[in-house]
Amino acid sequence: MRKFTIFLSLAALLAACTGNDEKRQEAGNTDLFSEAIKTAEAQIGYQVKVIEESGKILNARTIENGHVQYISRQDWTSGFFPGTMFYMYDLTKDPKWLDVGVKYTEDLDTIKHLKWHHDVGFMIDCSFGNALRVTNNDAYKEVIIEAANSLSTRFRPAAGVIQSWDEDRGWQAERGWMCPVIIDNMMNLELLFKATEFSGDSTYYNIAVSHANNTMKHHYRDDWSCYHVVDYDKEQGGVRSKQNAQGYAHESAWARGQAWGLYGFAVSYRYTGDERYLEMADNIYNFIFTHQNLPDDLVPYWDFNAPNIPNEPRDASAAAIAASALYELVKFGKEEYRQTADQIMASLASDSYKALVGTNGNFLLRHSVGSIPHDNEIDVPLNYADYYFLEALTRKMRQEGTL
Ligand code: GLY
Numbered sequence: 001m002r003k004f005t006i007f008l009s010l011a012a013l014l015a016a017c018t019g020n021d022e023k024r025q026e027a028g029n030t031d032l033f034s035e036a037i038k039t040a041e042a043q044i045g046y047q048v049k050v051i052e053e054s055g056k057i058l059n060a061r062t063i064e065n066g067h068v069q070y071i072s073r074q075d076w077t078s079g080f081f082p083g084t085m086f087y088m089y090d091l092t093k094d095p096k097w098l099d100v101g102v103k104y105t106e107d108l109d110t111i112k113h114l115k116w117h118h119d120v121g122f123m124i125d126c127s128f129g130n131a132l133r134v135t136n137n138d139a140y141k142e143v144i145i146e147a148a149n150s151l152s153t154r155f156r157p158a159a160g161v162i163q164s165w166d167e168d169r170g171w172q173a174e175r176g177w178m179c180p181v182i183i184d185n186m187m188n189l190e191l192l193f194k195a196t197e198f199s200g201d202s203t204y205y206n207i208a209v210s211h212a213n214n215t216m217k218h219h220y221r222d223d224w225s226c227y228h229v230v231d232y233d234k235e236q237g238g239v240r241s242k243q244n245a246q247g248y249a250h251e252s253a254w255a256r257g258q259a260w261g262l263y264g265f266a267v268s269y270r271y272t273g274d275e276r277y278l279e280m281a282d283n284i285y286n287f288i289f290t291h292q293n294l295p296d297d298l299v300p301y302w303d304f305n306a307p308n309i310p311n312e313p314r315d316a317s318a319a320a321i322a323a324s325a326l327y328e329l330v331k332f333g334k335e336e337y338r339q340t341a342d343q344i345m346a347s348l349a350s351d352s353y354k355a356l357v358g359t360n361g362n363f364l365l366r367h368s369v370g371s372i373p374h375d376n377e378i379d380v381p382l383n384y385a386d387y388y389f390l391e392a393l394t395r396k397m398r399q400e401g402t403l
Pocket of ligand 1: 076184246256370
């Protein structure tokens with residue numbers, strides 16, 4: 001009996017210690033994230049100040065040779081910087097972010113007519129989609145519907161997919177593709193789902209579902225990694241080839257592509273309730289988070305099969321996209337993913353990735369990769385790494401009741 005009592009007391013002591021450890025860990029993480037918000041306020045605030053002082057509307061994407069690179073409205077990343085303003089507003093409640101968010105977003109209005117690549121989804125939904133969420137200005141619904149019309153012109157009914165890139169434009173023209181579709185295109189579907197919600201026209205929804213179903217069927221390998229590019233026959237339907245563009249090789253797993261797929265299927269599940277999309281997200285999760293080449297801090301190398309791992313650049317953008325997707329999946333009952341998401345966020349908010357104030361071209365996160373095969377944006381900040389990190393942070397804090 002005495003032995004049993006001593007055992008119980010020891011067990012209680014251990015439990016108390018573990019509980020204390022957990023509390024200390026939680027407190028440490030809270031500090032980490034409030035520091036991240038403070039750093040974001042300083043960094044992105046300074047980015048905005050420089051732009052405002054220029055008297056122009058500029059759109060910051062990355063740094064090159066130590067200088068901030070501003071991009072045109074037509075660039076695929078043009079929605080992220082305006083969209084970031086709304087997450088800064090969510091996180092700080094400071095109306096100054098709302099003012100610039102609306103201003104930079106409305107500057108993109110003409111993009112609703114863009115038809116020469118698929119990224120109009122990213123561009124309009126990350127800007128106007130967030131503007132609508134925060135301001136409830138119904139006029140933004142029209143912009144989303146018009147952009148969905150533009151995106152829908154790229155739907156190829158015989159193949160059942162939205163063509164990502166034009167086959168006869170830029171470096172893509174050298175690849176002999178007929179109807180290239182990249183995994184990133186899963187991210188454009190949210191615009192279509194919203195357009196159906198706002199207009200009552202199911203055409204957009206049906207295009208999105210057809211695209212998601214074909215991506216599920218043709219983009220994924222048996223191990224649930226995905227190809228970057230699938231080229232379809234847009235006249236007869238069917239697949240012509242499965243290839244790579246921004247990853248290491250045709251048969252490798254480009255890190256950001258895996259994250260786009262995870263996020264895209266989570267969104268497709270949100271709008272359709274189709275359990276197959278949730279299963280896809282589970283399968284992609286398992287591929288990413290059980291991969292032997294995933295580092296302990298859960299920020300992947302730019303490609304899971306990059307040849308010189310561990311001496312390869314990381315891609316913080318892929319980690320941020322995945323974290324945001326995982327918080328969305330937590331909402332769908334996948335509570336087991338929260339710990340992974342939290343761990344990614346703790347890594348990104350640590351000094352290993354978060355910039356020191358006054359450095360990094362006034363972006364928040366360091367260590368992302370644009371495209372190594374194109375020798376472009378290697379180990380740099382990227383506006384979409386910041387965007388998805390801040391989106392993930394708002395999702396995390398809302399779920400924890402701290403926002
Ligand atoms: N959507 C282009 C990229 O992820 O680099």
